[in-house]
Amino acid sequence: MLRVIEQDTEKLIEKIIENYPEKTKKERKKHLIYNDPECTSSICQIKSNVKSRPGVMTSRGCAYAGSKGVVWGPIKDMIHISHGPVGCGQYSWWSRRNYYTGKTGINAFGAMHITSDFQENDIVFGGDKKLEQLCREIREIFPLAKGISIQCECPVGLIGDDIESVARKMTKELGIPVIPVRCEGFRGISQSLGHHIANDSIRDWVLGKVKGILEKETPYDVLILGDYNIGGEAWSSRKILEEMGLRVIAQIPGDCTLNELTNMPRPKLILVHCYRSTNYIARYLEENFGIPWMEYNFFGPTKIYESMRKIAKRFDDKIVEQTERVIERYKPLMDSVIEQYRPRLEGKRVMLYVGGLRPRHIVGAYEDLGMVVVATGYEFAHRDDYERTYPELPKNSLIYDDPPHYELENFADALKPDLVGSGIKEKYVYHKMGIPFRQMHSWDYSGPYHGFDGFPVFARDMDMAVNNPSWKLIRRKGR
Numbered sequence: 099m100l101r102v103i104e105q106d107t108e109k110l111i112e113k114i115i116e117n118y119p120e121k122t123k124k125e126r127k128k129h130l131i132y133n134d135p136e137c138t139s140s141i142c143q144i145k146s147n148v149k150s151r152p153g154v155m156t157s158r159g160c161a162y163a164g165s166k167g168v169v170w171g172p173i174k175d176m177i178h179i180s181h182g183p184v185g186c187g188q189y190s191w192w193s194r195r196n197y198y199t200g201k202t203g204i205n206a207f208g209a210m211h212i213t214s215d216f217q218e219n220d221i222v223f224g225g226d227k228k229l230e231q232l233c234r235e236i237r238e239i240f241p242l243a244k245g246i247s248i249q250c251e252c253p254v255g256l257i258g259d260d261i262e263s264v265a266r267k268m269t270k271e272l273g274i275p276v277i278p279v280r281c282e283g284f285r286g287i288s289q290s291l292g293h294h295i296a297n298d299s300i301r302d303w304v305l306g307k308v309k310g311i312l313e314k315e316t317p318y319d320v321l322i323l324g325d326y327n328i329g330g331e332a333w334s335s336r337k338i339l340e341e342m343g344l345r346v347i348a349q350i351p352g353d354c355t356l357n358e359l360t361n362m363p364r365p366k367l368i369l370v371h372c373y374r375s376t377n378y379i380a381r382y383l384e385e386n387f388g389i390p391w392m393e394y395n396f397f398g399p400t401k402i403y404e405s406m407r408k409i410a411k412r413f414d415d416k417i418v419e420q421t422e423r424v425i426e427r428y429k430p431l432m433d434s435v436i437e438q439y440r441p442r443l444e445g446k447r448v449m450l451y452v453g454g455l456r457p458r459h460i461v462g463a464y465e466d467l468g469m470v471v472v473a474t475g476y477e478f479a480h481r482d483d484y485e486r487t488y489p490e491l492p493k494n495s496l497i498y499d500d501p502p503h504y505e506l507e508n509f510a511d512a513l514k515p516d517l518v519g520s521g522i523k524e525k526y527v528y529h530k531m532g533i534p535f536r537q538m539h540s541w542d543y544s545g546p547y548h549g550f551d552g553f554p555v556f557a558r559d560m561d562m563a564v565n566n567p568s569w570k571l572i573r574r575k576g577r
């Protein structure tokens with residue numbers, strides 16, 4: 099069914115970009131479209147994955163954020179060195195809620211900040227010697243760490259340090275894998291290249307190099323790839339897969355060990371939640387080990403049922419039947435959540451702006467509650483993400499790529515959403531505009547939102563934001 103929303107998005111785009119200087123106007127126009135779900139016309143061709151214009155206040159991060167912050171950081175039994183000056187490691191210190199179990203400082207290190215804290219001397223004379231010394235100290239102070247990764251910050255690549263040779267030397271000397279990651283922030287144009295670099299470093303420095311253990315294999319072995327366990331969501335996803343009769347041999351990278359990384363070539367099927375950040379390694383595993391992979395979506399009951407059935411079909415009748423039984427068991431709970439919250443949220447308009455997956459993946463969960471996503475967009479998506487996005491949204495919804503804050507604020511002013519879902523840098527602006535807001539990176543310190551455990555939390559949180567009495571105390575512009 100083709101869903102259409104009543105808004106003249108084309109006109110709105112023209113109006114907002116009118117205020118830009120000519121060159122910026124021409125450029126930004128290519129990053130803004132009104133949606134055509136069937137994607138038959140050229141308006142679908144949004145421009146993406148290109149450099150941000152200087153000085154427009156992009157929300158994007160850098161390759162270091164994509165590698166250390168997103169992909170490597172959650173591997174819990176390794177120490178990840180923020181290699182360079184003190185800033186990057188400090189600001190990314192446990193700011194992403196990739197939950198894990200373990201004893202922090204003893205056998206898990208996710209909530210710690212380890213840095214080589216570059217001084218002027220290190221820039222002038224190079225930091226390789228310091229890095230070696232740091233690796234030795236780490237081995238001594240944290241003897242249970244299973245490995246070390248070196249996450250490069252900007253200066254390391256500029257001064258020509260040879261971290262690869264340090265990594266080789268230290269791997270031999272210390273007897274644990276030391277992995278160099280060339281994720282300096284100036285590489286690429288956003289977090290996205292950091293994902294790619296991190297995927298490649300797993301390929302080159304872990305697979306086939308680090309010995310892992312998986313005692314036995316079963317025909318039902320699967321691997322969760324690209325779930326960061328924000329607020330525990332990989333756990334709530336894993337639970338569903340296990341109830342379906344599958345065996346999850348690794349969840350990568352949320353709450354993941356180095357050993358789990360080594361199991362990447364062992365499952366019968368790879369289940370990809372975040373396509374953007376992990377499709378590189380998934381393709382590599384398919385091409386080199388013949389392991390199939392598929393995307394799935396565990397946001398909201400409609401998508402969960404659909405994904406469970408799609409996954410079950412890859413196995414035998416036993417799994418298909420068991421999957422139906424699991425759906426039957428959870429459906430009354432999901433229906434009761436919808437019954438409770440849908441009347442409170444029906445018809446509410448949502449505007450989203452997140453990273454590389456959620457701007458399309460979470461749309462179904464809002465629709466389960468009767469809400470309509472009138473605008474969405476990504477910080478660092480590529481063309482293949484947008485192609486997956488068009489069919490998920492109603493005709494005429496607004497889609498933006500890497501929008502500066504000026505655009506977002508003015509779109510919000512014009513579209514008058516009942517809820518904005520975005521990041522911490524946006525949150526307080528919308529609060530002050532009197533628009534209910536939920537953080538859709540950190541789940542506003544709530545969650546999980548994935549799976550059957552997640553949907554009731556998601557519904558409660560959206561209701562709590564949209565229908566909060568405090569909004570009545572703020573004079574909302576134009577309302």
Ligand code: SF4
Pocket residue numbers: 160161162163185186250251252281282283284
């Ligand atoms: S751009 Fe460079 S200096 Fe800035 S956070 Fe990223 S790695 Fe650090």
